[in-house]
Amino acid sequence: MSxxxxxxxxxxxxxxxxxxxxxFKKAGHELTHIGLQGGVTVKGKKEGTPVKVDKTAQEVRVxxxxxxxIPGGYSPDKLRVDEQVVRFVKEFVDSGKPVCLxxxxxxxxITAQVLKGRKITGWKSLVQDIKNAGAExxxxxxxxxxxxxxxxxxxxxxxxxxxxxxxxx
Amino acid sequence: MSxxxxxxxxxxxxxxxxxxxxxFKKAGHELTHIGLQGGVTVKGKKEGTPVKVDKTAQEVRVxxxxxxxIPGGYSPDKLRVDEQVVRFVKEFVDSGKPVCLxxxxxxxxITAQVLKGRKITGWKSLVQDIKNAGAExxxxxxxxxxxxxxxxxxxxxxxxxxxxxxxxx
Numbered sequence: 001m002s003x004x005x006x007x008x009x010x011x012x013x014x015x016x017x018x019x020x021x022x023x024f025k026k027a028g029h030e031l032t033h034i035g036l037q038g039g040v041t042v043k044g045k046k047e048g049t050p051v052k053v054d055k056t057a058q059e060v061r062v063x064x065x066x067x068x069x070i071p072g073g074y075s076p077d078k079l080r081v082d083e084q085v086v087r088f089v090k091e092f093v094d095s096g097k098p099v100c101l102x103x104x105x106x107x108x109x110i111t112a113q114v115l116k117g118r119k120i121t122g123w124k125s126l127v128q129d130i131k132n133a134g135a136e137x138x139x140x141x142x143x144x145x146x147x148x149x150x151x152x153x154x155x156x157x158x159x160x161x162x163x164x165x166x167x168x169x
Numbered sequence: 170m171s172x173x174x175x176x177x178x179x180x181x182x183x184x185x186x187x188x189x190x191x192x193f194k195k196a197g198h199e200l201t202h203i204g205l206q207g208g209v210t211v212k213g214k215k216e217g218t219p220v221k222v223d224k225t226a227q228e229v230r231v232x233x234x235x236x237x238x239i240p241g242g243y244s245p246d247k248l249r250v251d252e253q254v255v256r257f258v259k260e261f262v263d264s265g266k267p268v269c270l271x272x273x274x275x276x277x278x279i280t281a282q283v284l285k286g287r288k289i290t291g292w293k294s295l296v297q298d299i300k301n302a303g304a305e306x307x308x309x310x311x312x313x314x315x316x317x318x319x320x321x322x323x324x325x326x327x328x329x330x331x332x333x334x335x336x337x338x
Contacts, residue, residue, distance in 0.1 A: 074246075077243075077246075077294050080294050081293050081294050111294070111296075124250050125247070125276070125280070128279050128280045128302075129276075132303075
């Protein structure tokens with residue numbers, strides 16, 4: 001079973017957290033929620049789904065985990081002003097371990113400067129940001145490029161969860 | 170007195186609309202609110218400030234206005250998926266008329282691909298996006314570069330409003 005890190009804060013897209021999280025837990029994987037402040041409860045932007053943050057990025061190491069999940073919504077925009085979260089995401093991408101990202105999640109990888117030469121998809125508002133970061137934007141429900149598994153929106157969730165689950169042992 | 174176009178939709182940062190709008194109206198300028206759908210009322214993300222959208226971008230021309238105001242919050246992220254809004258913003262920047270932008274507003278100029286070689290500021294989450302777009306990010310309360318007047322956040326509003334007001338006749 002895998003240890004999955006989830007980087008998350010307020011205004012995440014509820015379903016983009018809740019559905020992968022439920023599927024991963026059902027398969028026996030263990031989730032650790034990493035955010036801007038340990039012990040607080042953050043909430044989704046549409047349904048107010050509550051998520052308890054276990055630790056800050058400063059308190060964890062990439063070596064503690066097997067995979068990373070980054071839900072979308074406006075959570076990535078808030079997370080990418082935190083240097084420790086950005087460092088953690090950068091080290092995760094560099095480690096070669098699976099990184100599952102959906103919707104606005106590529107914003108964190110742009111700030112971490114790890115997208116050059118990669119193939120990725122994401123929410124349509126980010127197309128130019130992704131291209132400007134040196135990545136190739138591909139408009140399909142799941143894009144897999146090495147350790148990066150990406151999807152565009154909640155409509156892609158079934159395919160996204162299938163693709164991510166295949167990467168977890 | 171000037172005719173000021175405001176591009177705006179739901180989840181705008183309340184104060185970044187309300188304070189410049191009040192100052193411009195007090196000075197006798199006329200505001201036209203341009204959004205994704207005419208006749209609807211959009212709301213701010215913190216205080217729910219209501220703003221009635223007058224027209225879509227398709228229904229207006231840059232020649233109808235003297236200046237453009239783009240409030241921040243998550244409104245620019247929602248607006249930049251609309252091709253007509255992006256075209257309107259691009260034509261406004263190209264026209265040389267004043268464009269006042271604050272917080273997340275540079276996102277619209279990134280999608281419009283008009284930032285190359287420009288000096289600009291904006292919300293700190295956008296630093297890498299702005300650099301990747303070929304602009305120089307400057308961390309100060311107001312940055313003026315030709316017709317672009319930009320600020321970072323609500324804390325910069327007094328200086329932002331002063332700088333914008335000077336550009337309106």
